[in-house]
Amino acid sequence: MKVLDDILSFFALETLDTRLFPPSDLVKRESIKKKVNPKSRWGTLEFKIYLLVFAVFVPLLYKTAMDASNETNPNYPRYERLLSPGWMFGRKVDNSDSQYRFFRDNFPLLVGLIVIHVTLRRVVSPLLGLTKRTQFDFGFGLVFLFGAHGFNVFKVFIHLGINYAIGKYIKSHKVAYYATWIYGISSLFLNDRYRSFKFGVNFVDYGFKGIIERWDVFYNFTLLRMLSFNLDYLERKQALYDSKKEIKEDKLVGLDDRQRLSAPFDIGEYSLFNYVAYLTYTPLFIAGPILTFNDYLYQSNYETLASVKNHKRTFVYGVRFLFCVLVMEFLLHFIYVVAVSKAKAWTGDTPFQISMIGLFNLNIIWLKLLIPWRMFRLWALIDGIDPPENMIRCMDNNYSALAFWRAWHRSFNRFIVRYIYVPMGGGGQNRILNSLLVFSFVAIWHDIELKLLLWGWLVVLFLLPEITATLYFQKYSGKWWFRYLCSVGAVLNIWMMMIANLFGFCLGKDGTTLLLREIFETFDGIKFFVVSSAVLFAATQVMFEMRNSERRKGIDVRC
Template sequence: MQPKRMLLVERLAYLAVIAWALWNVTFEGYRFAKHVRSVTHLPGLVYEGPVLGINDLSDYQWRSFRASAALLAGAMAGFVCISRLARALPAGRQPLMVAVSLLFLVVLHGSSAIFVLLLLLGGYGLSRRMAKVPYGLLAVWAYACATLLLVRIKNGFSFHAVSPSLSFLDHHSGLLRWHIHYNLLILRLISFAADLHWSRSPRMQQHQQHQQQQQQQQQAPRAAASPVAAAGNAAGGGGAAAAGAGAGVARGGGDGGLLGLSRAMEKELRTRVETPLPLSYYGLGSFLEYVLYPPLYIAGPIITFNSFASQRLLAPIKQLGATQVIAYILRAALAWACLEGLTHALPYNSIAKHRVLERLTASAFTPAPRPLHYAITGYWVLIFMWLKFTVIWRFFRAAALADGVVPPENMTRCVCNNYDIE
């Protein structure tokens, strides 16, 4: 048999095994879930009418997001509209967007937004102070870890602990608990501090000067080809560094997985991450706009400060168009539809959360679950978790894309397309 034909037969055999396994885990999973619902009560199931039937909403995070999705979509759409209108006022764009972000913060956390701002301002001041100090970034890390640990131990701060006369402010805590989202703020603070520290390091400044001299000597026509380079030259610095970083990341390649776009866009994003900005762009306004950016504030994904600021303050990603954004929104909607189908047909999150298999094993009136049922339960819970985070992250990433900001994609692969469970 020819090698190509043998390879084809081998692949067909693999596909047959995978198809059999998926059919078995789906059919047996549906049959067993139906049996469980008939013999015991599953908390967290909601009846949604004769058409939709039962829906597994036992996961608090998914239930909360699903219930507030319409409100969040309206808020994101409103923010994107304001942001795009603000671009007509270049001088006043950033103050307006910072004001909108602060309003968003107050709506989310109420009076507790004061604690968020104080902690952020402390981190900003420390980052600026330690920017040129050797190992100064370690001080920012220590501040971030210490405040995060304190916030988690205290479950947030209260105004009553500051002064009993301020206790009334504790009754206006907003829609979300601020300390739950503080870990994401810490990641953004560290990104800002790291980018600022490296941009002011002597090695980076020497590298920029060296690159600029090379560009002037060679008179390379592509020195300003990148949007980052062109905007950096207009701002008085950064263009040569952008070209140098672009040459460096060219070796990294890429599979074009971001939005299904070309390698050129992925290379451009990597260039923006590695390209230091002019020092004037590391100000308080840019910092607040970055850490409080509404589309990415609640759940991420995390974008580095250099990449965010270059897209907001210098030049947007030109390869990003309406077609790509709409296609990504449709992909997010498809993932949501898959999750809805899963929670309606296979309520295994409720089965696992409430230890139904253990109850059935201990019961003398129902057959004990087989080992296959334990494996199926773990599999579908894993699928549910992956889909849940995929939907949430893509929802907010789609809002950022609609605003012209391209953050990284957290979910680049399917949960079933991994080599190991890790």
Template sequence: MVRHKPSPSFNITSLTVSIPTKKRAQSTTPSRWSTLEFRIYLLIIVLTVPWMAWVVIRISLPTHPAYHLFSDRLSHSWLFGWPVDNWDAQYRSFRNNVPILAAVAGVHALLTYFVPTQLRLRLNLVFALVFNVALHGTSTLKILAILSLNYALRARHPSFTWVFNVAMLFANDRFSGYSYASISPSLGWLDDWEGVYPRWYISFNITMLRLVSFNMDYYAATTTPKSDSHPPHAYSFPVYLTYALFAPLYIAGPIIPFNDFLVQIEPQSTRPLTQKQEERPTTLIKPYFIRFIFTLLTMEVLIHTMYVVAIKDARPWEHAAYLPSELALLSFFSLIHVWLKLLIPWRFFRLWSLLAGIDPPENMVRCMVNNYSALAFWRAWHRSFNLWIVRYIYIPLGGSHRQLLNSLLIFTFVALWHDLTFRLLAWGWLVSIFLIPEMVAGWVFSAEKFGDRPWYRHLCVLGAVLNAFMMMAANLVGFVIGTDGVRYFVGQLVGTKEGLQFLVCAVAGMFVGVQVMFEYREEEKRRGIYRRC
């Protein structure tokens, strides 16, 4: 694996963040960007995208008849006095705390810069403990107790680790983090100091992944040691605590495997002799900071002009105030909002980690609308989680030998890991079902058999359009409007004249968009960039 180094000159492929890629022969297909076909496609996109945005802006204006249904969910803001849709609780908790998080990240980065390399492990451990106490107050003792129990299982078979950590997820949710008073009335006074983020068990899902990673990496190193394995003394309790509670990645990730973290946090004392010192990620910081600011401002424009969260939480399917096209585009931009509300915190925390000298995986590789394959989509969406799943679940379960069964088990775990609700369980099963058409089509119409036929690209695009609609439906169920909303939405699309007219236009528009996605990936290959997403 090699990290692609961007060309000094800016080009269209520079829009996608750089990640490690595999070396392959360059694409032999000539560029289609200057052909009449693609000039027409690009013209359609230039004309259509502003109209799509305007439809959602229009239903967000005070002049819209349904404005009163969601106006109480809007807040005052800093931008021209416009109301802002800060209704999404998950993003609101991050947005409202950006200044304090930036200050904490700045202090941590300065300390990392000035503290000698040999003391950085100790610095990160102390900083992580102080940060955790500030977040969770006395609940830090509960977290340390769970971490200690997990550490005690490190030498046992991985099944013990899995049973323990899955049980902790259910128990944490069932008992809402275990108040001290429920353990013993004499300990009730400990509940008074909750910290700034008392619900520690919500973010513990991320910590659980690190606990599994540490134990499985330790077990592999001690039972099947390889030439590039870390020595057993490297898996000490202080290093384990530093990894599990590492401040930049503690709240939301990205997730970095323990062995990868260890190579970067203690490069001299724990690096196997066969590995070379890697360059610190300082060269990534400036361009990555620019990407973060751009995405942050994009979200600000979105929530100040399109009130998608406020409108969809008002359950628009219960009112006759919206046209099918308006509901469809509201759902589309709701998915854009979901993408941005995850992308921005992940990029912030990865930027903080880069400043601290640790380079975790990039979580979001593609823009949400630059995906057409269900399999590739999950490699690019929450990428560090996907890499974790492949390493600790997919490969141990047998990998591609039982791909469909493994996918069903994995997406069930992913859904329950996110939240113990039926809606996300339905999402996981839908995603698994929607993988089947793509897998069958890839087997029947393989590139090896038909790749040189002139119609093959267009057939693949039609299949990708179907894929894209299924992925949007699954994510609308899981993360936006639920099963009731999707049921009403589909009924409006296929059960009304206006809905059918819009559906035909949407399929045509998606066809154009996927053609551009295909060519974008071909352009990446021409430049030596190969991503499996």
């Protein structure tokens, strides 16, 4: 049993991030425990049947995905050209996704950069007598930025300068607030149109362009930090104006995660120096996770968090990261669904096979984002900064569209909630409109593409049934059948989420249309839909109980 306990502990939420610990407030912790039946269902006959379903169908999912994408499939010649020589068991590897290929091919370079960065901080800071972490971050960040983008840094600094000027020099709080958002969103469109803009100076226009010439690809994450700095500064400035007095720095000790978001800094801390240090903080520059300016400044100059001092936690987190890398390598060597979707090579496949092409594509998308994010967060942890964990649930461990977005890119979700959703009124009377605007921003932020904007609106459309059903049926939560009714709704949710994401990120319009036609216009498709829905029903019951197990420990992450 100890081995099983160690395995469960290794994959537990608490292993990822101390922000996912039970609340320190005992009253709040006990209120979470009261929401759930204290008796576990894992040992009941019902759940033994569910686990048996898992034991039969999970291997079948892998086999079907392999049948739909490997050498034995008649469509293999159509996508074989997209495969590359691999290193695992003599297999080829599906390295056709350009985004993950960039990370995978540059993995040794990133490891080297981590070693150099962490070593230099420990050597240079004492030698130069640097008293604040931001001093090293400022210098190293500028050097890294030039190495990454070369003379394209001038284009980045134009945006940084305009954003800083908006926040600092527009006197009206309201005008500065709206100008920050208008310019921030407009800059995405400007980059899409004018990213190759020439300055008319030869050594700038045609000189060194850095390791990453496409500077605009990573600008999206820089934009979030730009917005965070301005909005945190404007909030602090307004708070000081309202209170008419400064708050002493002795209150900047022992702040928790939420308190750090609005930490009472001296207004002078919102300086150009700290702004540049924050924006160019190397471990989080390329892809995050997103750490707000206030949180970064607090951890850099005021207090090293206990989670960072616990080196065992960081080591376990690193082992878990390596485990995810190996899982990804296994999938890319044995299941070539990315290449299949790029070649649209699913002619003659069964509805089950097409759905598995889509499902494993979504899992690979999840992993290709999770792995870089965890590597960069691991880098920050080793360096002494603790950003939020971005992925706290496996992609397949989701049944609610609302909860899904709280667990997927969690630091971005926290950013959206803090800076957009709550200021707009949150879940009040305009909840749907607020959600529509939020997902419109999310879609535009990802890419200036109509398909993704439609995806964002489709997600909001699929939120409506869940929101409506939750409001209506909540009064029956004490009934014995409520848990099963929730599973029926969860199954419908999963289908809708899969369709939305398959359309937006995997199969596109053609593949998704074909899948729906195969499912609902053929006998085999209908049979597949019924069996799949029954399996999903069992899966959702297991998901419910997993979350109940967390609540029995006082943990409720609402996803």
